[in-house]
Amino acid sequence: MSRPASTRKPRASSQARIAVILAAARELLAEQGMANLSIYTVAERAGIPPSSVYHFFASVPALLEGLTADVHAAFRASLLEAVDHAALRSWHDLSRLIEQRMLAIYAADAAARQLILAQHGLAEVTQADHQHDLELGRLMRALFDRHFPLPQLPTDIDVFSLAMSLGDRVYARSVQLHGEITPRLAEEGMRVFDAYLGLYLPAALPKRATPLT
16 A cells, blocks of 8 residues: 655655656666566665665555656646647647647657556556546646637536547557557547547637637
């Protein structure tokens, strides 16, 4: 069982140590997958005592939860990047831009593919991913609304979070079959994302004259 999350921000020295630990775990995931990941292998790769890793992460699942949060921070940053409003002809352009940014993160980060797209069966990681997806869904909705006035959307489901999860299912299938997201299945994942949003967003949704601030 992982330790309860603290609401206090770690000191700078602790943040630096956490960053070293997560970087070591990311390298090991990229090289060896999850099967050989342990607190001891991470400590060895990071060049620190195992007790230092245990101080921040009580178990491998807790460490992977931390790495999942780190991966999602990159996704979150991609949704906060500037968008050229003038270049958007329709909401489909924004949809594709978002997915291309996320695909670039998957392509560059093997840990992201291992944690989010691979079939690892770790309930703690899956639950952490789900919670982060809800946050990303809210950010994505705000980004769309910034550029396009959204119609009334369901209140019992998060349309944007679900669209992202459906696209990820296609990317996961690609990783399972090919060990990577192939260009062909990347395109299919984007089509799934776009098609699901199209159930709720009119094709002719007008663009705002200027983006919301």
